Amino acid sequence: MRFMSAPSIGQFIPGESFIHGLDPRCKIVATVILMTGLFMASGIPDFLLWFCLLLLCSALSGIKLGVILRSGRPVLxxxxxxxxxxxxxxxxxxxxxxxxxxxxxxxxxxxxxxxxRLLFLVIFAGMLMMTTSPMAFSDGLERIMSPLSLLRFPTSEMAMMMTIALRFIPTLFEETDRILKAQISRGADFESGGILRRARSFIPILVPLFVLVFQRAENLAVAMESRCYVPGARRSRMNPLKWRGRDSSALAGLALFVVFAIFCDRYLFKAILAWLAMR
Amino acid sequence: MFSIRAAAYSYSESGTPALDGVDLEIEQGEWVALVGANGSGKSTLAKICNALLAPTQGTCFVMGLDASDPQNTSAIRQNVALVFQNPEDQIVASIVEEDVAFGPENLGLPPDEIRRRVDRALLLTDLELYRARGSYSLSGGQKQRLALAGALALEPDALLLDESTSMLDPEGRDSFLSCLGELNRRGMTILQITHRMEEAALAGRIVVMESGRVAWDGPPPDFFDGGYLRWSFEEPPEMALHHALLTRGLIPQGTKPGVEDMLEALCL
Amino acid sequence: MPIVADNISYAYNVGTSAESVALRGVSFTVERGEWVSVVGHTGSGKSTLAQHLNLLLTPRSGSVSIDGAEAKPGSGESRVARRRVGLVFQYPETQFFAETVRAEIEFAPSNWGVSGGALKACVDEAVSASGLDPALLESNPFALSGGQRRRVAIASVIAMRPDYLVLDEPTAGLDAAGIRELIQFLSGVRDAGLGVVQVTHDLRSALSYSDRILVLENGSRVVSGTPEFVARHIIDNPVRGLVIPPVVRFADALRKKGMNVPLICEVDEMVRAIGIYKERNKKCGS
Structure with a gap:
């Protein structure tokens, strides 16, 4: 048994599919549109439509449906x-x-x-993370938020922080697992005693973890500095974001789907139900 | 390449200095092993050579540039790349090629140039097959070669390695060291901090640090002919064997310490 | 009375796309008063095996028994097993959480309800066994040197008075002096009657110090036995990621010439053998 395993959400699955190749900005905006649409969905038949969209996403990303659905597991x-x-x-x-x-x-x-609704929200967010490399994701977010930099908001630093955070998720889970096992080997007991005792029993996990994170952060900062990173300075990109025709079409297609789904939910399904009831 | 004069450095004003008057000249193309006990000032020296720290006294010139002058910082870091002990502390991006691109991106280079450098660095470190992989899925040795690739993408003239092999297993260490050998043949200056005498033996020159000073400086054969006995280094048994055979006159002076060389010289 | 792992298999992430088999039917024994090394490349399953010995992991098939009693998962029994088999992880100083060395060393025994005078005795014993300066007991463990921190970490496991001590890459990151002291300490622990298991990728240190060696490759047992036997086997059948130490290759070459030296021997022994050999056939001029 692994005591702590990295959550499947947030794990990028490298690939060359249609969805992988979309501009991250397109995918971020698409996810926001999907979420808005999901908030308007209410009936079971409507969710069948959404499920069909998920099937389409699976086909267009080359990621198996089971793997996509698994990203909903943490919120079950x-x-x-x-x-x-x-x-x-x-x-x-x-x-x-x-x-x-x-x-x-x-x-x-x-x-x-x-x-x-909740499940679909998380699964679509997971879909975004599975098909977008953390670097591309933060690049996209940085560009979407770039108007904020006019207000002196440090968008590029925020994006760098996000890249690093995403990069360190698997590492931190591994480290937590190791510390947990080490303390259990020294007889740490997280299961018995009252609430206070149990809360106290996590100190031997949390303190080493904090120490480790701070050490890591310090070392990483030095390493980044030695690799010529200067906070706030202009950086270039190996893969500059390029908005292509297919990004526009994908977004348009998605918007149409959402409008159609809302129309179905509000009018079509209700009309069909009413018609069935009259018969 | 590096010209260090009477360099001193203290992390705190009251504590004992980490460096206490270091004089060291390193020429272009040299491979120097920097050895010494923990706390002898090796890492501090490496950081000074990379302009991460400025000496509190004395000077450090890197390719003729004064490392204490903040204006030279960027030029020095491009020409002298640093690889640390733990690869996990140096990998910034989740995808292999994105991480290699981090340095050149910081330099603001155009995309084509970045891609050329990334391709070259991945080729030199034998990681082309892994370019689209997640960095978390690599083995320890591969991760350290990725850190090396990230440093090479800056296209430096010198590499500083701060115990870069100490967390690797023999397989990973061998692949890492053979990369270094190839780079050195192509003219790369290498300053390698290590605890392993087998690695120090690969270098062209060994520098011993003790209490923040250079305590010994010379070629490996001289070092292993007895020089090392003064410091409590782990002695590779084959070196002890070499030494014993030499002193008994069983092999002639100048025999290399390799197993095959010694066997041949013994003419059994 | 030994720890016996009988034909154990284990896999990580069972049932997901990342499933990976770590151990394939490995058997392993360690007696008290014996030093056994488990060697193999990264990913050979050696750390996974170590975590089975104190029941952090339970095998998918096969069994682990400690001193004759089969160890079953279940919090009561596995807690007993964890006290008898002390497990020291790689870079154990990263588990420090207490403000003083004393509190750090008290942690393990007090988790088993040891208190008062008995607790103090446990700490004193562990401190003297690990060669730690008692003056450091009240200092902050984070402020110690690398070698001292490693000792505190090992003392903190010794303090629960285990019958076996399992260490994952105990010498990693130490300098030469630190390694020598640690090896000396582990020999002392073995001589005091504990079973010592050292997990390492360093074949040289395994060949020089242990009583027996188990070699793993890709989760399977390749060979096990005395250092001499294992060295012979690996010279004849190379194992992934394991490098035969040069002196062992040298000794092997001498043996092929008919000299009577063991594969694992001191430099003096080899030099003496060469001297005798040369004396006997003075045919090769300088």
Whole structure:
């Protein structure tokens, strides 16, 4: 068993697919559009449409659907809590009763759409990270935020910080795993005792981890400096971002999909349901 | 290449100085091994040669440029690249080729030039096959070669290696050292800090540091003919063997310390 | 009474795309009072094996028994195993968290409920065994030198009075003097009756100091036995990532000439043998 393993979200999977080749700005904007669209989705049929989009993304990125879906795993617990809360505390037409607990028709609908929405949000964010190298991602973000630099906001430093943070996620998980194992080998016990005792038992994990992070940061700063990095100075790029026709088309296609999905959700599905009910 | 005169450095005003009057001249194309116990000032010296630290006393000239002058910092760092002990501390980007490009990008070079340098550095370090891979997925030896590639992409004339092989296994160490050998043949000046006498034996010259000073300076054969006994270095057994055979007159003076050389000279 | 790992297999990240087999049916034994080295290239599975010996990892198949009792996962039993088998990780000084050396060394025994006079005795014993200057007990572990920090880290494991000591690359990052002291200390630990397991990629140190050696390659056992036997085997069948020390190659060449020297021997021994050999056949002029 590995006590701590790196989360699958945030892990770039190198590739040469259509989606990998899109401009990171395009992918970031696309993800924002998708998220907005998801907030407007409400019905189960609508989520079927979104699922179809996910299938399309899988085909266009060359990443297996299973791997894409796995990026939703870290939030499964959160999704479960959301679903249960909505299921039990939504007033409306009663479907079932279990002692003081009432499950309503509205509750089922709300719970399922909330849960699915949350899941899809995380999966699409994961999709962005899986197909965009951290460097390209922070480059893209830097360019999108570049108007802010007119207000003296340090966008390029922020982007560099993000690159480094993403680079160190796997390393830090590995280190945490090692420290955890080392302290368990010295008899550390994280399972018994009251809350206070348990909280205290994490000190032997947190202190070494902080020490390590600060040491790493210091060494990295020296290494970056020796590699001619000067904060705030103009840097060039090996792969300058290039907005191509396919970026525009991809974005347009996606926007159309979102509008279509919202239209379906608001009018089409409701009309079909109403028509079915009349029959 | 490096001209260091009476250089001293203290990390704090009260503490003992890390460097206490170092004089050292290193010529273009030399391969110098810098050895000495922990805390003898080796790393501090390397940082001064890279203009990461300025000597508190004395001077350090790198290719004729005064390393204490902030105006020369950028030029010195381009010409003298530094590789540290732990590759994890030097890799900035998640993807191999993006990391190699970091230095040239900092120099503001045009994309074509950056790509040319990245290709060359990956070729020299035998990492072309891994260029699109995640840096986290490399082995220790490959990671250290990546750090070397990142340094080479600056196209320096000299390399400073601060215990760069100490975290590698024999496989990784061999591949790293053979890269260095090839670079040195092409004219690269190398200043290598190491604890391993086998590595020091590869260099053309050995400099011993002790308490912030240069305590010994000369070619490896002289060093291993007894010079090292004064310092508590780990002695490679083959060197002890070489020494013992020499003193008993079993092999002639000037025999190299390699196993095959010694066997041949023994004419059994 | 030994630790016996019987035919154990292990894989990381089972069921994901990153699944990787680390051990394939490896068997391993270490007795008390014996120093066994596990050598292999990076990724050969040697660290994974070490983590099985104190039940941090449980094998997918096969079993680990400590002093005759099969060790099963489950918090009670594995805690007992962890006390008997002290595991020192690579760069163990990175686990420091306490403000004083004393508190750092007290950590392990106090986790097993040792307190008061008994705790003090544990600490004193560990300090003297590891050759640490007792004056350092009240100082900050982060302020010590590299060699001292390594000693504190090992003392902090010795303090729980294990019957076995497993160390992953214990000499990594130490200078020559530090390595010599550590090797001396480990010999003392072995002579005091503990079983010592040293995990390393340095074949030379394994051949020089250990009683027995297990060689791993890609998760499988290649050979095991005395240093002499293992050296012979590796000369004849090269193993990935392991370099035969030059003096061993030299001794091998002498043996091929008919000289009676062991593969693992002191320089003096070889020089003496060459002298006798030359004396006997004075045919090759200078």
């Amino acid at each position: 617990f959160l999704v479960l809590v959301t679903v249960v809360m909505n299921l039990l505390w939504t007033p409306g037409t009663e479907l079932a009763r279990l002692g003081p607990l009432r499950i309503t028709r509205e509750g089922v609908l709300l719970a399922s759409s909330m849960g699915l």
